[in-house]
Amino acid sequence: MANFQKCTIVSPSNETEVQWVLFQVIKCKAAIVWEAGKPFSLEEVEVSPPKEHEIRVKIIATGVCRTDDHATSPSFKEGLFPVILGHEGAGIVESIGPGVTRFKPGDKVIPLYLPQCGQCKFCLSPKTNLCERISKAKTPISDQDLMLDGTSRFMCKGKQIYHFMGTSTFSEYTVVVESSLAKIDPAAPLDKVCLTGCGFSTGYGAAINTAKVEPGSTCAVFGLGGVGLSAIMGCKAAGASRIFGIDINKSKFALAKELGATDCLSPEDFKNPIQEVIAEMTDGGVDFAIECIGNIKVMKAALCCTTVGWGTCVIVGVAVGEEGFVVSPLDLIMGRKINATFFGGWKGVDSVPNLVLDYMAGKFSLDALVSYTLPFDKINEAFDLMRQGKSNRTVLVY
Incomplete structure (x- = not known):
């Protein structure tokens, strides 16, 4: 299969001209x-030539993201x-x-x-x-x-x-x-x-662009996968003085601290809800919380661990198949804010x-x-x- 398309090229005389070029x-x-629900199947596929304002790209490397898993x-x-x-x-x-x-x-x-x-x-x-x-x-x-x-x-x-x-x-x-x-x-x-x-862009940008983390502030990042670790890097780059990394998988803690976390907590280590633990450790709550998991209960915990008056919670994770969570108007009246980010x-x-x-x-x-x-x-x-x-x-x- 092949077709011819018009393409602008540079001729030997260094002048541009339109020619019909073979695209295969x-x-x-x-x-x-x-x-849905099935594993990936490696196949030989046919990739057509690019049409108007399109580009065909040879992919060299690609990351594996949980969003791809959600889509299956x-x-x-x-x-x-x-x-x-x-x-x-x-x-x-x-x-x-x-x-x-x-x-x-x-x-x-x-x-x-x-x-x-x-x-x-x-x-x-x-x-x-x-x-x-x-x-x-x-x-x-x-x-x-x-x-x-x-x-x-x-x-x-x-x-x-x-x-x-x-x-x-x-x-x-x-x-x-x-x-x-x-x-x-x-x-x-x-x-x-x-x-x-x-x-990386999503997590880092959630801290830099969406939360707008401030120098000297306190932050909590929920979920220490690739996105959460990137959010920690963003909090550090913005000058946060204390950065909590929260995950039930403690094997994530060493790298989180290497990248900027000052404290790492597992909710399973405490009797009280993690938002109450964080609030107690920070005189009422952190300035900024970033949720990077996509779990409704964790989103609620992230909002509730922020301080009244000015606490900001940023949602990054996508909760597939769930309706959402209830936000108390009192939280908002008392100055907490909730936001979300797309591509940081x-x-x-x-x-x-x-x-x-x-x-x-x-x-x-x-x-x-x-x-x-x-x-x-x-x-x-x-x-x-x-x-x-x-x-x-x-x-x-x-």
């Missing part, structure tokens, strides 16, 4: 979830199958479709599940990092199951395969919309900076390249978050490690 379907390996759950009602998941990747531009101006083959890139078109009222506003393309989505991880023209670029065994979050990085090659891609430094190590595509508040096209540069300059550690680096065909093993609490982040490499 690529056959490569990908991990497909055929049905029968409780996630918006999920469409069969699907190629993955949204924390890094790769190299293989080809570009008509109209693409900001990228060229060979560019190193990070696919973005939160697009930045740069033209809508959301992208033009400093008040949000949302984009009109997903502003009406039912959930943050739905409504990017197909390309903008309503079709898929993936086929397997004669069947259309759905995209996921506009990225689908669990494929050796993927196709994304131009506004869902960030160009990064050509020297960046892709097996590390792929984490800026989700986990970053406008991805603008911010991710700078985050990559900050990592390369040694301003924070991504390497410390990577528990395992495995070949892509070990994807089911990588998810098992995450579910068992043995991995902060596993990176799969092709």
